[in-house]
Amino acid sequence: GENVEQHPSTLSVQEGDSAVIKCTYSDSASNYFPWYKQELGKRPQLIIDIRSNVGEKKDQRIAVTLNKTAKHFSLHITETQPEDSAVYFCAASWNGGSYIPTFGRGTSLIVHP
Amino acid sequence: GAVVSQHPSWVICKSGTSVKIECRSLDFQATTMFWYRQFPKQSLMLMATSNEGSKATYEQGVEKDKFLINHASLTLSTLTVTSAHPEDSSFYICSARDPNPGEQFFGPGTRLTVL
Numbered sequence: 656g657e658n659v660e661q662h663p664s665t666l667s668v669q670e671g672d673s674a675v676i677k678c679t680y681s682d683s684a685s686n687y688f689p690w691y692k693q694e695l696g697k698r699p700q701l702i703i704d705i706r707s708n709v710g711e712k713k714d715q716r717i718a719v720t721l722n723k724t725a726k727h728f729s730l731h732i733t734e735t736q737p738e739d740s741a742v743y744f745c746a747a748s749w750n751g752g753s754y755i756p757t758f759g760r761g762t763s764l765i766v767h768p
Numbered sequence: 769g770a771v772v773s774q775h776p777s778w779v780i781c782k783s784g785t786s787v788k789i790e791c792r793s794l795d796f797q798a799t800t801m802f803w804y805r806q807f808p809k810q811s812l813m814l815m816a817t818s819n820e821g822s823k824a825t826y827e828q829g830v831e832k833d834k835f836l837i838n839h840a841s842l843t844l845s846t847l848t849v850t851s852a853h854p855e856d857s858s859f860y861i862c863s864a865r866d867p868n869p870g871e872q873f874f875g876p877g878t879r880l881t882v883l
Contacts, residue, residue: 689871698861698874699812744811755802756872760811 657682659747661759669767674735676762678745679727685747688728689756690719693742702743703730735766770796770866774875781852782883789847789878791862797842798864802872803835806859818845852882 658681668674680688686707691699705712705719705728712719716735721728728747732739742763748756771794781787791801799820804812816837817825824837834856836848845864849856861877 687870691874696859696877696879698876701871701873704871755814755817758812758814763809 657685657747657757659745659757659759661745661762663762664760665763665765667765667767668735670735670737672735674732674739674764674766676730676743676745676764677727678729678747678759679725680747680757681726682747682749683723683726684749687748687756688719688721689746690730691744691746693744693761695741699744732764735764737766737768740764740766770794770864770871770873772862772864772873772875774862774878776878777876778879778881780881780883783853784851787849787852787880789849789860789862789880791845791847791864791875793843793864793866793873796864796866798845799842799867800865801839801845802863802865803837803845803847804861804863806861806877808859812861815847849880852880854882856880857882 661678689704690702692702693699703714703717703719705721716733718731742761744761745759746756773792775790801818803815806812814827815830818837818839820839820842826832839845859877862875863872865872
């Protein structure tokens, strides 16, 4: 089955800095890679996703890059703000058929004001 | 994005009782829903995949007789924790896949505390 590794487990940055979270996956058949943000005690919220037919996607301060050859994808947050503090999960799946996503272990992002 | 509701948001029960948690997709039909369990500061652990009109598919190590799943309609799946014990205390989250365009959306979660 699919195996997703996520690093780092904890990331501490100063407000205004950039933050990068990296994930690798093992199944070359995976073609859909969402990122979720989860605040304490709340549901994971989809913040951005990327499909295997593109290498990069951007939405304001958030961007995701995908390298299919190397089987890794990354989340980039620029100009971080304290409200970006949360746990971020990456996931990989095949967006078709049964679609069972595999999640990374999560990254706790702390943005210091 | 699509909306998934979950009820109740929290429940406290005595050991030995059963607890039912409902997961609803409010504005789309979901043929597949997922049930997760999340421990503090940990990732989402998939418990089972709930398929409308058929039996749920449980992940290895999850007791199907302990965690009963019913997906009776395209908008409702239920998880019943039978004969709950303190070790079942956890945060249970459901999710549903909107087939168009294919994203997965999560419910708000249910905090279960078994005394």
